[in-house]
Amino acid sequence: MIRKLLFVTKFEELGYDAVKSLLSLREVSLEHVVFMYVIERDKVAFRRGVGYQKSEELRLKESANIRFIDWAERLFEIGMEVGVYIQIGNMAAEVTKAVAREEADLVVIGRSQKSLLEQFYSGSTVTELVRRLSVPVLVYKPVPDNPFAFGKPFQRPLLATDWSPASRRAVDYLIAIKPLIEEVRVVNVVDEERINGDSVMQAQLARKDAKARLEEICSRLQAAGIPARSHVYVGRPAEGVEKAARECQSTMVVLGSSSKNRWVERWIGSVPREIAENSAFPTLLIAPERD
Amino acid sequence: MGKRVLVVDDDPDVRVFNTTVLEENGYSPEEAVNGEEALQAIRAAPPDLVMLDVLMPRQSGIRLYRTLKTDPALKAVKIILLSGIARASFLKSQQALTEFGGQPVPEPEYYLEKPVDAEVLAAAVKKAIG
Numbered sequence: 074m075i076r077k078l079l080f081v082t083k084f085e086e087l088g089y090d091a092v093k094s095l096l097s098l099r100e101v102s103l104e105h106v107v108f109m110y111v112i113e114r115d116k117v118a119f120r121r122g123v124g125y126q127k128s129e130e131l132r133l134k135e136s137a138n139i140r141f142i143d144w145a146e147r148l149f150e151i152g153m154e155v156g157v158y159i160q161i162g163n164m165a166a167e168v169t170k171a172v173a174r175e176e177a178d179l180v181v182i183g184r185s186q187k188s189l190l191e192q193f194y195s196g197s198t199v200t201e202l203v204r205r206l207s208v209p210v211l212v213y214k215p216v217p218d219n220p221f222a223f224g225k226p227f228q229r230p231l232l233a234t235d236w237s238p239a240s241r242r243a244v245d246y247l248i249a250i251k252p253l254i255e256e257v258r259v260v261n262v263v264d265e266e267r268i269n270g271d272s273v274m275q276a277q278l279a280r281k282d283a284k285a286r287l288e289e290i291c292s293r294l295q296a297a298g299i300p301a302r303s304h305v306y307v308g309r310p311a312e313g314v315e316k317a318a319r320e321c322q323s324t325m326v327v328l329g330s331s332s333k334n335r336w337v338e339r340w341i342g343s344v345p346r347e348i349a350e351n352s353a354f355p356t357l358l359i360a361p362e363r364d
Numbered sequence: 365m366g367k368r369v370l371v372v373d374d375d376p377d378v379r380v381f382n383t384t385v386l387e388e389n390g391y392s393p394e395e396a397v398n399g400e401e402a403l404q405a406i407r408a409a410p411p412d413l414v415m416l417d418v419l420m421p422r423q424s425g426i427r428l429y430r431t432l433k434t435d436p437a438l439k440a441v442k443i444i445l446l447s448g449i450a451r452a453s454f455l456k457s458q459q460a461l462t463e464f465g466g467q468p469v470p471e472p473e474y475y476l477e478k479p480v481d482a483e484v485l486a487a488a489v490k491k492a493i494g
Contacts, residue, residue, distance in 0.1 A: 107421065138448070145419050146453035149426060152460030156421045157374075175421065 074249060077105040079177040081168055084110070084137070086183030089144050091213055094224045095181065096151075100252045105154040107175050108144060109168065110137040112161045134159050165201035172206055181211045184350060199349045203330040203358050209246060210330075212349040212356045226355055227253035231323035233260050233314045234290060235344070239329025239361040244290055246359055247327065248297040256300040258321040259290050262313030263305060280305050311347040318354045330358040366391040367493050368409075372402040372425065373417040373446075378478075382415055382446070385482045391489065399423025403431060410441050413493045418447035418454060426457050433469040442492045444474040446485075451475045 075098050080087070092106065117130040137159050145155040156175065160167040172180060180202065202210050213226075227250060234240040247257055261283045287303030294301035304321070306313035318326050330345040349356040369391045371382045383393040394411065396402035398420045406414065414432070418425035425445060432438045445454065455471060462468045474488050 142419065142448045146449055149418075149424075149449065149453050149457035150460065152457060152464050154424055154427055155419060156424060157419050158421060171421075 074102040075178045076102050077107065077175060077177045078103060078179045078181060079107045079109055079168065079172055079175060081109045081111070081164075081180065081182045083183060084140060087181070087213060089147070091181075091215075092144060092148070094226055095213075097225055097227065097253055098179075098250075099153075101250045103153075105156070106148055107156040107158065107171065107177060108141045109158040109160070109171055110141070111164045111167045112137075112159070113164065114162055117161060130161065164198045165205060168202060169205045172208060177208060179209055179211060180206065181213050184212060184214050197346055197350060199358070200343065200346050203345070203360050207360050207362070209360065210358045212358065214353075214355055225253075226324050228255045229258070229322065229324045230254065230327045230357070231258045231260060231314070231318045231321055231325070231354075232290070233262070233310075233317070233326060233328040233348070234287070235261070235310070235329070236286060237329050237361070239359050241329070242362060243327050243329045243357075243359040244293055246357075247294065247299065251297060251299055254299050256302070257291075257294050258302055258304060258317070258323060259287050259294070260304045260306060260314065260317040260321075261287055262310045262317075263307045264310070265308055310344045311351065314344075314348055315352055315354075318352070323354060325355045325357060326352055327357045327359070330360055367413065368392050368394060368411040369413045369415055369489065369493075370394045370396060370402060370405060370411040371415045372396045372399065372420070372428070373415075374398055374420040375417070378417070381482075382485065385485050386415075386489065388482075389486045389489065397421075399425060399428035402428055406432070406438060406441065410438060413442045413444065413489065415444050415446055415489075418445060418449040426454065426461075429472065430458065430461060430466065430469050434467045443472060444476065444488055444492055445472050446476045446478060446480060448478045450477065 078095065078098065080092060112130065112133050117126045141157045145157065148155045158171050168180060199210065199212055230247060232243060232247060247254060263279050263283055283305045284303060291301040291303050304317055306317050314326060326348060328345050328348065345358055349358060369386050371379050371393050373379050374397050379395050383395065386393040394405065396405050400423045416425045416428060425447065429443060432441055432443065454475065458469055474492055476484065476488060
């Protein structure tokens with residue numbers, strides 16, 4: 074159940090329309106929204122000749138506060154509980170602290186605005202969050218021609234599985250939010266390299282194996298009362314998932330996140346991160362179970 | 365020692381302002397940073413007055429107000445709401461919570477929208493608890 078949601082915004086990427094579209098979560102017990110704005114330290118840091126930028130800090134804090142008061146009034150008026158954090162510091166660290174303090178069940182965050190070079194040196198906020206948190210992280214963004222899926226982002230999720238433990242957790246998660254779901258499409262993207270052999274048989278075997286495993290997942294979802302269909306795609310995983318989401322007219326991509334450490338991810342990349350950062354669809358990342 | 369006033373606000377600047385005004389007017393201020401912490405303090409030793417913000421982490425002033433006003437042991441505690449949230453929104457939220465099956469609660473006697481002058485604040489406290 075999702076009782077409390079932490080909504081992290083820099084305002085330019087996620088506004089009140091995004092908050093409103095998430096209110097369908099009230100059907101699965103959402104009763105408390107906590108807004109969060111993190112002022113990155115370098116925006117107000119000490120600079121030679123300027124000193125500590127106290128007035129800039131105040132300006133940023135008060136601008137955020139004014140926006141949040143407006144949003145909070147609207148949510149209070151419909152009986153929701155609302156809280157606010159405006160913090161200075163590192164985004165991932167501050168969000169992690171707020172999740173612990175508030176015992177939030179879901180983190181919603183906009184797409185990272187960092188350039189590829191910045192991400193390489195300082196890491197992606199999304200990657201950092203998923204590494205630190207055990208609660209799911211929704212990287213939220215308006216789908217082109219379908220902004221915030223008309224208020225029902227959880228209606229038609231595409232579950233992209235790589236058979237990992239986190240992918241299995243993602244199935245459990247979808248079952249827990251069943252009232253919001255109309256249909257789940259389950260997809261596995263078979264790596265091209267597995268098919269680039271001399272034998273047609275090998276390709277067919279890879280497809281058959283994936284299809285059988287996908288059907289097991291569909292059966293679990295169907296047993297819980299959620300209509301589900303399976304699809305096998307071939308190619309690079311991130312591209313395959315994107316293509317599947319478009320063709321299935323999905324409202325969101327759901328996937329288990331890897332537990333690779335920061336340096337491994339930085340050098341060889343991560344499929345969940347690539348999808349979360351680059352996909353046109355909102356992406357729900359389910360972390361692996363923590364010990 | 366003056367009458368005890370519990371100042372509940374997550375903003376340290378606001379707490380400093382409010383407690384200073386209270387001390388200058390002969391009251392004994394205490395502090396809490398959110399609704400949960402405030403409720404613990406109130407249950408431990410009910411103050412003469414609670415000066416309550418609305419939008420706070422952990423538990424808002426809306427829920428704390430409702431808890432206090434529906435608890436027979438605590439409903440006599442005087443409350444001044446002091447918030448950036450409009451009074452109309454506060455009232456609508458209480459109405460919505462009552463419609464969802466909660467107990468009806470009385471409208472707040474004192475609701476001040478931030479920012480508030482020191483004189484106005486002191487006058488409201490004096491009117492509430494003398």
